[in-house]
Amino acid sequence: MASIELRNLSHSYDVIMGKGEKASFSINNLNVRWEDGKAVALLGPSGCGKTTLLNAISGLLKPKAGQVMFNDRDVTMLSTKQRHIAQVFQFPVVYDSMDVFGNLAFPLLNDGLKKNDIRGRIEEVAEILELQDLLKVSAGRLTPADKQKVSLGRGIIRPDTAAVLLDEPLTVIDPKLQWTLRRKLKQVQRRFRITMVYVTHDQHEALTFADVVTVMSKDGKIAQTGTPEELHENPDTPFVGYFIGSPGMNILDCSLTAEGLDFDGFVMPVSDELRSRVSGPGDGLQLGIRPEFVCSRLEPENGGVPFTALIIEDTGAYKVLTLTRHDIRIKTRISQTEPVSENDTVWVSFPERHVKIFRDGSRIY
Amino acid sequence: MNNRAVLFLLPVIVIMSLSAFIPLITVVNYSLHYIFSGSMPQYVGLANYVEVLRDPEFHDALTRQLVFSTMVLAVEIPLGIMIALALPRKGIWASISLVLLGIPLLIPYNVVGIVWRLFTQSDIGVIPKILGFFGYAYNVALDPIDAPLTIFILDVWHWTPLVVLLCYAGLQSIPDAYYQAAQIDGASTWKTFRYVTLPKLRSVLILGVLLRFMDSFKIYSEPLLLTGGGPGSSTTFFSLFVSRKAESYELGYAGSVSMIYLFIVIVFSFVFFQIMTNIGKGGQTK
Numbered sequence: 001m002a003s004i005e006l007r008n009l010s011h012s013y014d015v016i017m018g019k020g021e022k023a024s025f026s027i028n029n030l031n032v033r034w035e036d037g038k039a040v041a042l043l044g045p046s047g048c049g050k051t052t053l054l055n056a057i058s059g060l061l062k063p064k065a066g067q068v069m070f071n072d073r074d075v076t077m078l079s080t081k082q083r084h085i086a087q088v089f090q091f092p093v094v095y096d097s098m099d100v101f102g103n104l105a106f107p108l109l110n111d112g113l114k115k116n117d118i119r120g121r122i123e124e125v126a127e128i129l130e131l132q133d134l135l136k137v138s139a140g141r142l143t144p145a146d147k148q149k150v151s152l153g154r155g156i157i158r159p160d161t162a163a164v165l166l167d168e169p170l171t172v173i174d175p176k177l178q179w180t181l182r183r184k185l186k187q188v189q190r191r192f193r194i195t196m197v198y199v200t201h202d203q204h205e206a207l208t209f210a211d212v213v214t215v216m217s218k219d220g221k222i223a224q225t226g227t228p229e230e231l232h233e234n235p236d237t238p239f240v241g242y243f244i245g246s247p248g249m250n251i252l253d254c255s256l257t258a259e260g261l262d263f264d265g266f267v268m269p270v271s272d273e274l275r276s277r278v279s280g281p282g283d284g285l286q287l288g289i290r291p292e293f294v295c296s297r298l299e300p301e302n303g304g305v306p307f308t309a310l311i312i313e314d315t316g317a318y319k320v321l322t323l324t325r326h327d328i329r330i331k332t333r334i335s336q337t338e339p340v341s342e343n344d345t346v347w348v349s350f351p352e353r354h355v356k357i358f359r360d361g362s363r364i365y
Numbered sequence: 366m367n368n369r370a371v372l373f374l375l376p377v378i379v380i381m382s383l384s385a386f387i388p389l390i391t392v393v394n395y396s397l398h399y400i401f402s403g404s405m406p407q408y409v410g411l412a413n414y415v416e417v418l419r420d421p422e423f424h425d426a427l428t429r430q431l432v433f434s435t436m437v438l439a440v441e442i443p444l445g446i447m448i449a450l451a452l453p454r455k456g457i458w459a460s461i462s463l464v465l466l467g468i469p470l471l472i473p474y475n476v477v478g479i480v481w482r483l484f485t486q487s488d489i490g491v492i493p494k495i496l497g498f499f500g501y502a503y504n505v506a507l508d509p510i511d512a513p514l515t516i517f518i519l520d521v522w523h524w525t526p527l528v529v530l531l532c533y534a535g536l537q538s539i540p541d542a543y544y545q546a547a548q549i550d551g552a553s554t555w556k557t558f559r560y561v562t563l564p565k566l567r568s569v570l571i572l573g574v575l576l577r578f579m580d581s582f583k584i585y586s587e588p589l590l591l592t593g594g595g596p597g598s599s600t601t602f603f604s605l606f607v608s609r610k611a612e613s614y615e616l617g618y619a620g621s622v623s624m625i626y627l628f629i630v631i632v633f634s635f636v637f638f639q640i641m642t643n644i645g646k647g648g649q650t651k
Contacts, residue, residue: 060545081551093546097564106560110551154550 001195002070002162004057005033009066011052012220027053027220030066034212037193039186041206044216044223045243050199053216054165057197058085070162086155087165091172092147096140100131103139104153111158125153128188145177149184156188163195170205182209203244207232215240238358241288247320249288249356250330261287261357264326266305268350277365278357286358291320293354294332297347298340304347309340323348395620406617413621423622425598426606427629430582433517433602437581440521442574445528446566449536450558452529463533466526478590481519485591505592509599512592516600519587524580528573535569536562571641575634582630 012026027049034040044050055061057068059080067076075083086107095103104125108118126132129149134142139150148169155164166185170178186209189196200206206213207228214225217239224236235241241249254261256278260269270278278285297304307323307330314336321332323346332348340346357365396413398406417423448466453459472480485492485505492515496503505515539562547557563570585604588594594601594609601609603626611619 055545058549060548080548085549087545087549089542089546091540091542093542095560095564097560106552107550110553110556151546154546 001036001193003034003036004163004195005069006030007067009056009063011056011063025049025052030222032214032222032225036195038195039189039209039211040197041210041213042197042199043203043206043213045218046201048216048218049220050216051167054167054199058087058165059083084158084160084162086161088151088155088169090168092144092151094139094147094150099136099138100150101135103150104157107154107158125157129153145173145181148173156192156194163197166198168200215243236363237361238286238288245290247291247331249290252287252328254285254287256285264328271352274352274365284360288356288358289350289354291331292333293351294330295349295351296332296334301347304349306345307348309342309344309346312342392620392623395616396624398617400616413617417618417621417625426601426603430603434578434581436517437520438574438577441525441528441577445525446532448529449532452533466529469523469526474586475590477523478587482591485515507596509596512596512600516588516591524577531569531573532566535566539565571638574637578637579630579634
């Protein structure tokens, strides 16, 4: 088990997509440290370089610049084998021509261990993963979920595995089994205190699995690292605010005037404390507020601003409204029982304690 | 009534009857009669089969054929895999090598036979000249080793590219993740080949082995054009043997050999298919 640290890590490459078209993938100057034994989720939109980053950690590719450190030891130049790393891929990879036992034994046999010495270890891992009845079954005949378990099993079978990297491992698994498998993963992680890095673009997966979540932005940079609560409560950038949460945070351009925060003609009065923190040089102020904290009423209200209901999405438990006023659009969550229909007027206000203010892309309040 | 499906099968049934079933029945019929030239056929039961199975000429031809086909499989399949592994995966060189490899496959059998005949002819051929330079007295028309060996090399040249193309297509379809997983599991190059590449090539290899086995068992034009089955009977492979018998109007005998021939091809193909489909499946490491 090891802590993982990336120092100034950069890499980029192009993939030729047919007639003269190229897609570029890159990661830019990444710095992050994940402590030993943590369940880490690496979250970001598709194509932001998550898999590239993972391959750089496992040594499948050599980064163009920067260092990868395991337990403060520089492993950038070491081969995958020397790093003692495990990786589970998006599509379950098993050795079809071997049975489950053979699959689990494979990494250990490759390390030069004898078959009789490893039987106990294999049975232990098989039991945790509930594969003990399948040990003699050919791996090619398993269901995708069991194949993925075997794949994970090969990852954790080495007692000295530095970390297990998982690249969207539940994508091809039946939705019902995803939940069970994710719980199993978490259980394995807790039991062995393995450093696990779990790549996903699904925030629900990330937030339920991880102790620590690292969010990557579209341009291959790290936007924020923190606990799920921190990311939800105090996003560092508007991107994180919008990306985390369903629906994401409302982000509105605004400016600070003598009366308060001005959004395209309506003004929200602000406290002195907020004013003192927010006032200062530079423009590009943005206000962020989560839909569940937007205060919305169907009757006119003091301080409320009238918006028009554009889209109503009923989730069963609550309704998500998309409201519009001039060019502004915001989302809000209201109770299932509120009788609202499209084109109704809804009065909206933003409680100050739930408001986040960003300047030039970073949070200042 | 859902029997209208039969209507859709009718064209196949008609065509198959004309092209395979009726000729086959004719051959079965021949094989049970004593026919010589135009004389009245005489029913002899299985006597022709007994004669064939006791005939030393048949034994020779069968042994020669089995040795040839075994050598073809033993050389063309591994060689095909090796060449496929060595080919570039993408870019202009991949296209160029595939086209070059495809050329032998495009040449008709009889042209191949003629070309090689010119190559190997003892007076004007380039191969005897080159080998003669190294002190080897090569003569395809007189030497009973040179002749079958030449046909074997011809076959390797002509058909290994088919195995290469099959394997190449098979290799292209293996996702990178398998190789990455093997790398992470610390597998050596050999183990990666043995446990990733080879199992993933299983289906194309089944196809390759069956095609090469059946085709090599049917080799006809090449020995006919190159050596005419000689010297002696050293290149009289099975097809040539059967047609020789038919040409000499021993129709009953030729019919029996044909049936035995068909039986052998089916049995071997079935056995190969079964072995290759099941090999390495199910608990093998314990």
